[in-house]
Amino acid sequence: MKLVESIMTKNPCYTVGKKIAVKGLMLHSVGCPQPRASAFINSWNRVDYTRACVYGFIDALDGTIYQTLPWNHRGWHCGSGKNGSGNDTHIGVEMCEPACTTYTGGATFKVADGKLEEARACAKRSYDAAVELFAMLCGKFGLDPLADGVIVSHAEGHKRGIASNHGDSEHLWRQLGLPCSMDGFRRDVKAALGGSVAESSSASDADSKRMQTAELKNLSDADVIAKVGTLFSVDQREGGILASVSLAQFILESGYGKSELAQNANNVFGMKKNLSGNTWGGSAWDGVSVYGKQTQEYVDGKYVTVTADFRKYSCVEDSIADHSAYLLGAVDGKKLRYEGLKGCTDYQKAVQIIKDGGYATSPDYVEKLCTIIERWELTKWDVKDAVSVADGGGMANGDCPFLVKVSIPDLNIRKGAGTNTGKTGRHTGVGVFTVEEVRQGKGSEMGWGRLKSGAGWIALSFCERV
Secondary structure, eight states, rough: OOOOEEOTTTTTHHHOOBOOOOOOOEEESSSSSSSOHHHHHHHOOOOOOOSOBOOOEEOOOOOOEEEEEEEOOOOBSSSSSSGGGGGEEEEEEEOOOOTTTTEEEEEEEEEEEOHHHHHHHHHHHHHHHHHHHHHHHHHEEEEEEESSTTEEEEHHHHHHTOOOOOOTTTTHHHHHHHHOOOHHHHHHHHHHHHSSSSSSOOOOHHHTTTTOOOGGGSSOOOHHHHHHHHHHHHHHHHHHHHHHHHHHHHHHHHHTTTTTHHHHOOOSSSOOBBBBTTTTOOOOOOOSSSSEEEEEEEEOOOTEEEEEEEOOOHHHHHHHHHHHHHHHHHHHHTTTTTOOOTTOOOOHHHHHHHHHHOOOOOOTTTHHHHHHHHHHHHHGGGTTTOOGGGGTTTTTTOOSSSEEEEEEEEEEESSSSTTTTTTTEEEEOOOOEEEEEEEEEETTTEEEEEEEEESEEEEEEEEOOO
């Protein structure tokens, strides 16, 4: 982390010198096409600049962090009056944004032709620097990144009633199609603190860190998509089913995660206990937990009401995984029921394959899914050239740094690349981690990854690239 002290000594927030007891951190994004931190520092470091003062800017071109206010001073970064109470409790940091964007209204912007990858690189550079900075600040002030209200975006601050009504920072990642979210950001900060996002190694504690549909109940439709989108991008990398298609099915079949079945059973696809007599490998369902409810089926040209048992899952991730395992493994006789779905890059064709395989009885199922995909531009969540980790894709030194997801609570962290090296005595926990180096070593066909946190090495065969 490159941290440069550049205190804005002329800004009134500095000269007044009011102090706060730091209780949290707020992540902002500047909301204009300016990647250079110096542009803001030069503009804000004036005695007459009474509109705002943040604690730092992250340069989007090189990732340098410029500290602009002492960490215990009171800044002005989340509005004024009742909706600006976060100024009294939270440190606010701004991520600068790519120069190749043009804002068209509110938090909506467009990217110049041919500049999408450049924009994504800038945003990812700022994200990575913010993770390191927030980890340092959490350590400095004894904050738990995963505790409620400790790390929030400006948008989340508004929902909590402590900040003005802005859309940052999620708006930037969402419109650039990056697999980033505030939940993921908090997990990355926790990982950077010490390589662990779960203090307990029990399965039940690990599950508590995974997504529950109760988290979606009071969110807007757009916010639900932003919150769950990354889960579908990860699932596409693992299995090869387009994220946009699975996400559209989630929206249609669970009402944005708010249906009775979703809220009571974490079942976001309407997966019944038994599906057409099929069995398949890789099921994430425990084989026991069920939830009974009435449902409608389209039979002989009309809808009829039937009572059925549906699968109950411990988390949303398991529901997604089981749904994909079914689509990839269900058979009709000796033939795959949804043959051609894996690796299909055309969402219209993929949806038709699902319908033709007998997944849904509704005659307008294909039209409904395509309309949802186009309305919400869900293809932004699709992963280009997605390769399953099991095939060895994207887990090489040339790809560093990259993120991996660990889904088991007790993955050992070792002192070197191989099971023939000593254990550090620590485990990763469940979460997302940054790998800075890859080496071959005993005990992991996928190689070993060195954690950015400095905690040690992990076996990549037990991880998935995100």
